[in-house]
Amino acid sequence: MSRAAAPWKRVPTPVVDVLMVAVAAVDVWLNMWEHTRLGVALAAVGCIALAFRRRFPLGVFLLTLPIALMQDVALAVLVALFTLAERSRNRRLLAVCVALSAVAGSTPWPLAEADRTMTLVIFVYSLATAAAPVLFGQFLQAQRDLARRLDEIEEAREHERALHAQAVLARERAQLAREMHDVVSHQVSLIAVRAGALQVATRDANTKEAARTIRSLSVTTLDELRTMVTLLRASGGRATELTPQPTLADLHKLVESSGTHAELTGELPAAVGTPAQRAIYRTVQEALTNVRKHAPGAVACVELWQDGDDVGVTVTNAAPTRPSLSLPGSQQGLIGLRERADILHGTLESGPTAEGGYRVRLRIPLGAD
Structure with missing residues (x-):
């Protein structure tokens, strides 16, 4: 056409x-x-x-x-x-x-x-003749309006597709940032803590130097991870992870390998949904990581509990028994935990205790999904 x-x-x-x-x-x-x-x-x-x-x-x-x-x-x-x-x-x-x-x-x-009759006939004929170009002109006008409207709709669809692609990308970046902090930072900080402990405990000069190098590299890696997580969060958004992650069945292993003196108590019903299980797991992981970094030697208690239609976990640690290592903090851990709680219509509370320790408490509806 x-x-x-x-x-x-x-x-x-x-x-x-x-x-x-x-x-x-x-x-x-x-x-x-x-x-x-x-x-x-x-x-x-x-x-x-x-x-x-x-x-x-x-x-x-x-x-x-x-x-x-x-x-x-x-x-x-x-x-x-x-x-x-x-x-x-x-x-x-x-x-x-x-x-x-x-x-x-x-x-x-x-x-x-x-003749009036002839005049009337001519009038009707003239009326029909004059109406034809008007109808055709209106038709072309409507056709142009329709084409313009279709162009606007197509532009709106393109804009909507672009926004959807940006939203998907933002969710992926937010998920990546959260997993980088929860998983990678967790492992690297554990390496740094163990290397620092080895550096203090060993008497062999070569071992001490190797431990110092490992700890230094771990600290540098944590700094770089913090920067990457911050950049990803700045371009990402609040979103729910869709990739399967560790659940409550992995809590015992997490507590045992946390590098802290921690004890797991309590149980949760089997009806707890997978997203809620992931949120509880990540909360315990983040809390124990903070205990290692900021409260060396402290004893921690991980308590699973159910309160009516809500379930949750409380991680409480005592005051540190020795000075903490100067490990960098990303300042994103608790933010990520609160985002998880908000997504599941729950709450996250954190703050120091009267005894000099720290407490993190997560509450989530039992049917959260």
Whole structure:
């Protein structure tokens, strides 16, 4: 359809206007009843006015009306009506212009008495003739509006697809950032703690230097991980992980390999959903990691509990028994835990205890999914 219309669109507008004026003038010259000076002058004005029909459609139509008095079907009037209908959205104005064209076409010229029946027939004929270009012009206008609307819909869809792709990417980045912090940082910090302990305990110079190097590299890696997690979180969003992760069945192994003096107590019902199990696991993992980093030698207690329709875990550690190592903190752990809790319509509370320790408490609805 667009290829068929392309050649017409390549014709310059002035050329089209000149041809339209010429064709209208030939039509008037061949079909006008009487070539009086007044009639020729009015016809000439109406034909020349067609060159300005795009800018002044209503005025050009009014200038072509006298031509309808002097011939049966005036091409200039029909062209002016079509242009007006193609550009105007005023239906009442178009109806009035059709009526005026029909009246002009059915009025005898020169003015004289005429058969009323014949005048009525001519009026109906003129009315139908004038309505045709108006309907066609309105059709083209509606077609353009529809094409414009389809373009807008397509643009909206493209924008929606782009937003969806960005949202998916943001969720993936947020998930990656959270897993990097929860899993990778957990393992690297454990390596740093063990290397630091070995550096203090060993008397062999080579072993001490190797332990110092391992601890230094681990600290540097934690710094880089912190930067990466911060960048991923800045471009990501709050989202729920969809990838299967450790569950409550892995808690015993986590507590035993945490590198702290920790004890796991309590049980949870089997009805706890997988997302809630992951949130509990990550909470325990983060809390024990913080105990290793900030409370060396402290005893920790991991308590699983159920309170009515809620389940949760409380991780409490005592005061540290020795100075902590200067390991970097990402400041993202508790933020990630709170995000998990919010997603599952739960709460996370954390803060120091009166005895100098620290407590992290997660509460999640039993049916959270």
